[in-house]
Amino acid sequence: xxxxxAFFDFAGCEGDQLQVANLEEEILNLLAQVxxxxxxxxxxxxxxxxxxxxxxxxxxxxxxxxxxxxxxRNAKIVVAIGSCATIGGINCIRNYKDLDEVRRTVYGENAxxxxxxxxxxxxxxxxxxAYVHGCPIDKDEFLQVVKSLLLGKKPDIPTYxxxxxxxxxxxxxxxxxxxxxxxxxxxxxxxSCCVNEGTVCWGCRGLVDNPNENAHKEVLIxxxxxxxxxxxxxxxxxxxxxxxx
Amino acid sequence: MRIISKEDFAEFxxxxxxxxxxxxxxxxxxxDKFTFGPxxxxxxxxxxxxxxxxxPKKYFFPQRETLFTYDLAGGFSAKGFTAEAKPTxxxxxxxxxxxxxxxxxxxxxxxxxxxxxxxxxxSSIIIGVNIQKMSKWCFAPLMGCAxxxxxxxxxxxxxxxxxxxNIGSQKGExxxxxxxxxxxxxxxxDIQLVGQKxxxxxxxxxxxxxxxxxxxxxxxxxxxxxxxxxxxxxEKCLACGSCVLVCPTCxxxxxxxxxxxxxxxxxxxxTWDGCLLEDFAKIASGENFRxxxxxxxxxxxxxxxxxxxxxxxxxSCVGCGRCSSNCLPDIANPVNLFNDMYHQIxxxxxxxxxxxxxxxxxxxxxxxDYVPRLATIVKKVPMTINETLFEIRLNDxxxxxxxxxxxxxxxxxxIGEAPISVSSPPTKKGTFELCVRKVGxxxxxxxxxxxxxxVGVRGPFGTGFDADFLKGKDLLxxxxxxxxxxxxxxxxxxxxxxxxxxxxxxLYGCKEPRELLFGDELFALLKRDxxxxxxxxxxxxxxxxxxxxxxxxxxxxxxxxxxPEKTWAIVCGPPVMYKFVIADLKTRKVPDDHIILSLERRxxxxxGKCGHCQINQIYVCKDGPVFNYSKxxxxxxxx
Numbered sequence: 001x002x003x004x005x006a007f008f009d010f011a012g013c014e015g016d017q018l019q020v021a022n023l024e025e026e027i028l029n030l031l032a033q034v035x036x037x038x039x040x041x042x043x044x045x046x047x048x049x050x051x052x053x054x055x056x057x058x059x060x061x062x063x064x065x066x067x068x069x070x071x072x073r074n075a076k077i078v079v080a081i082g083s084c085a086t087i088g089g090i091n092c093i094r095n096y097k098d099l100d101e102v103r104r105t106v107y108g109e110n111a112x113x114x115x116x117x118x119x120x121x122x123x124x125x126x127x128x129x130a131y132v133h134g135c136p137i138d139k140d141e142f143l144q145v146v147k148s149l150l151l152g153k154k155p156d157i158p159t160y161x162x163x164x165x166x167x168x169x170x171x172x173x174x175x176x177x178x179x180x181x182x183x184x185x186x187x188x189x190x191x192s193c194c195v196n197e198g199t200v201c202w203g204c205r206g207l208v209d210n211p212n213e214n215a216h217k218e219v220l221i222x223x224x225x226x227x228x229x230x231x232x233x234x235x236x237x238x239x240x241x242x243x244x245x
Numbered sequence: 246m247r248i249i250s251k252e253d254f255a256e257f258x259x260x261x262x263x264x265x266x267x268x269x270x271x272x273x274x275x276x277d278k279f280t281f282g283p284x285x286x287x288x289x290x291x292x293x294x295x296x297x298x299x300x301p302k303k304y305f306f307p308q309r310e311t312l313f314t315y316d317l318a319g320g321f322s323a324k325g326f327t328a329e330a331k332p333t334x335x336x337x338x339x340x341x342x343x344x345x346x347x348x349x350x351x352x353x354x355x356x357x358x359x360x361x362x363x364x365x366x367x368s369s370i371i372i373g374v375n376i377q378k379m380s381k382w383c384f385a386p387l388m389g390c391a392x393x394x395x396x397x398x399x400x401x402x403x404x405x406x407x408x409x410x411n412i413g414s415q416k417g418e419x420x421x422x423x424x425x426x427x428x429x430x431x432x433x434x435d436i437q438l439v440g441q442k443x444x445x446x447x448x449x450x451x452x453x454x455x456x457x458x459x460x461x462x463x464x465x466x467x468x469x470x471x472x473x474x475x476x477x478x479x480e481k482c483l484a485c486g487s488c489v490l491v492c493p494t495c496x497x498x499x500x501x502x503x504x505x506x507x508x509x510x511x512x513x514x515x516t517w518d519g520c521l522l523e524d525f526a527k528i529a530s531g532e533n534f535r536x537x538x539x540x541x542x543x544x545x546x547x548x549x550x551x552x553x554x555x556x557x558x559x560x561s562c563v564g565c566g567r568c569s570s571n572c573l574p575d576i577a578n579p580v581n582l583f584n585d586m587y588h589q590i591x592x593x594x595x596x597x598x599x600x601x602x603x604x605x606x607x608x609x610x611x612x613x614d615y616v617p618r619l620a621t622i623v624k625k626v627p628m629t630i631n632e633t634l635f636e637i638r639l640n641d642x643x644x645x646x647x648x649x650x651x652x653x654x655x656x657x658x659x660i661g662e663a664p665i666s667v668s669s670p671p672t673k674k675g676t677f678e679l680c681v682r683k684v685g686x687x688x689x690x691x692x693x694x695x696x697x698x699x700v701g702v703r704g705p706f707g708t709g710f711d712a713d714f715l716k717g718k719d720l721l722x723x724x725x726x727x728x729x730x731x732x733x734x735x736x737x738x739x740x741x742x743x744x745x746x747x748x749x750x751x752l753y754g755c756k757e758p759r760e761l762l763f764g765d766e767l768f769a770l771l772k773r774d775x776x777x778x779x780x781x782x783x784x785x786x787x788x789x790x791x792x793x794x795x796x797x798x799x800x801x802x803x804x805x806x807x808x809p810e811k812t813w814a815i816v817c818g819p820p821v822m823y824k825f826v827i828a829d830l831k832t833r834k835v836p837d838d839h840i841i842l843s844l845e846r847r848x849x850x851x852x853g854k855c856g857h858c859q860i861n862q863i864y865v866c867k868d869g870p871v872f873n874y875s876k877x878x879x880x881x882x883x884x
Binding site for chain 2: 026029030033083109140142143147150151152154156159160161163164167168170171172173176177184209210211212215216218219237
């Protein structure tokens with residue numbers, strides 16, 4: 001029997017589910033292996049009977065925790081997809097600000113109607129079995145993770161930084177182009193896609209397990225970034241991992 | 246030496262491009278950097294480059310390469326190496342990169358030859374070019390690698406409006422004769438001019454060693470233990486692997502399975518790996534045999550300057566400077582590191598003689614086969630919650646042909662390959678046994694397979710125990726936990742040839758009674774009078790039964806009486822066990838060379854190529870996993 005899968009979203013742009021919806025010809029091959037029972041972006045039907053739950057988005061308020069816990073109870077395997085779900089993502093930028101001010105900025109005078117707390121990744125609320133990092137996720141990596149889960153194998157997520165992929169791809173280092181990059185502390189697996197296109201790594205896949213942050217901040221400053229800007233580079237995606245909770 | 250005008254050389258290159266029998270690649274610009282890439286026209290060539298981002302090794306040892314494809318559906322097949330359609334002509338290789346390729350040739354040929362590498366390498370044509378500009382990081386002249394008189398098919402020297410061409414091979418000469426026009430013999434002044442250019446190259450390096458670089462192996466051997474030195478130098482290391490990934494002599498690789506969405510078809514690939522990366526020496530159980538940044542950082546310099554020197558007789562650094570230029574915190578420059586190392590040595594007199602180049606003889610016997618033999622699980626016996634004994638038969642009906650202590654690489658297609666010691670003795674015919682602990686991807690999946698299911702087998706690999714040498718000797722087996730699995734191949738062999746051996750004592754310890762392996766088999770030994778068997782458990786929970794010894798394995802050693810001069814101890818267990826057992830054996834006066842160990846590491850390729858199982862200068866998969874203690878007691882990473 002094919003495993004049943006369901007997609008859920010929390011605070012996020014739903015861009016990761018869009019990547020799945022856009023799998024094109026691979027979608028049919030995927031549907032040969034799994035049965036999708038819930039996927040709001042592409043279908044009306046919904047069922048709470050599923051084996052694998054893919055969760056997009058961060059948890060940004062207390063009342064969402066119950067829904068997450070319910071998903072955890074229903075699913076055998078929970079997979080966080082996209083930066084917001086895997087590492088907290090850009091939602092965590094607001095963790096550096098006063099949350100009341102954040103609410104007023106977004107909701108104006110109705111702010112008090114909208115509860116909030118520090119944005120956080122899914123695994124800050126429930127145990128997560130697998131991760132598909134990225135902002136947005138990479139279609140191929142999504143399929144790699146799905147295949148691994150179906151074969152009963154732990155997905156192969158790199159523990160090394162993006163530099164490894166830049167070197168293999170013969171990219172000119174962003175620093176040598178006069179730009180500032182957090183690739184040296186960011187988890188690889190994206191095939192250095194942003195740098196391949198001539199820009200820099202923003203850190204969407206989160207810090208590697210044991211980043212040498214101090215050494216990298218020194219590098220940023222050595223190449224001419226101000227201390228504030230260097231800190232800002234780390235705040236874009238790494239807020240939760242840097243301990244801003 | 247020949248001469249060709251630049252116009253005629255361009256014409257020659259364009260002729261090669263137009264002739265579809267070659268992949269013609271050369272140095273092109275990429276932004277303000279350079280890279281080897283496919284040429285569409287000779288006008289793209291930039292022979293005045295300083296250094297390329299990646300060395301040309303990528304044409305013979307690509308970043309990602311398919312080792313074989315498999316299909317589990319309909320008959321289960323695996324299709325291995327197929328020859329490339331077209332040979333490659335590489336235009337514009339600097340001498341240091343040619344030296345690096347010559348190093349790679351030796352590394353990929355040692356013991357077993359790598360067909361994926363050599364098929365591409367042997368069919369290729371290297372058109373070198375003498376250095377015109379040198380990167381500020383380059384120190385090739387100091388390493389003796391800035392010019393070269395062999396290793397190429399053709400070698401160009403820019404003489405303004407013309408190139409001088411040194412012919413390096415018959416292949417090169419034929420290519421020139423067939424495809425180039427207006428090639429003339431060099432005149433004396435051209436030959437002189439080339440000599441002058443080469444002398445100029447020797448003075449182009451901006452990097453300087455404060456000592457003769459042939460002292461590097463000697464310097465390293467005096468600096469291994471200086472932990473503060475390594476900690477200071479590696480403090481800023483980002484563990485990004487850039488230094489090793491851009492290196493023209495780095496050859497370590499990882500092997501993975503890549504199934505397609507059918508889940509029944511897929512490929513096994515190898516990809517570049519690097520010893521600076523955190524998980525390089527980590528095994529499935531989570532143990533990391535080179536867990537800290539300073540030790541990984543140190544390993545790179547030792548590998549280049551000492552281990553490969555001892556094995557092959559060359560310092561495996563050609564001075565291209567790519568590592569230095571790619572290191573953001575600027576800690577990878579070998580010149581800086583070795584200069585600092587030199588200045589820290591107080592008694593420089595001791596270095597004066599340098600290290601004599603070792604007498605090296607590289608032997609090659611056949612090709613590496615990365616495609617496993619197909620095999621069938623014929624019996625599956627659960628032993629504990631996490632360990633199962635698999636009995637396996639090769640599908641072609643052949644014997645595994647192993648020695649006690651050797652291991653195989655077992656494949657579960659789509660998941661990968663894992664090294665497992667053979668648990669059965671060679672005296673067992675028709676099948677062999679593997680006692681497998683469920684710990685990583687491959688072993689966990691293996692546990693879900695059933696009798697009749699198929700797996701892949703490569704090997705046997707490694708050295709194994711010398712059962713003939715041990716004949717007539719008293720044997721003291723010391724096994725901890727799963728360490729019994731490899732020892733059992735020898736132990737049962739000895740029992741099968743009992744009259745050939747002296748006393749046989751087995752000490753076996755595990756954590757608690759329910760983790761005991763081969764229980765029935767072992768307790769049957771208690772009834773024999775020609776074997777002494779003592780088991781122990783570290784502890785016994787209340788709900789389990791145990792009447793024997795309680796305590797770690799070393800508590801058994803004082804309980805047996807043996808003559809240390811006549812006894813050989815054969816030890817295998819978890820990494821933490823060795824130093825305690827060895828210490829106790831030594832207090833019992835067992836000589837070092839009477840202690841034989843079997844070590845566990847991340848053995849991936851099985852043939853000393855991929856680099857993962859290396860402990861200092863030793864490849865566990867090839868030089869081990871069985872070692873005489875006297876040979877490895879001075880190897881710091883071993884125990």
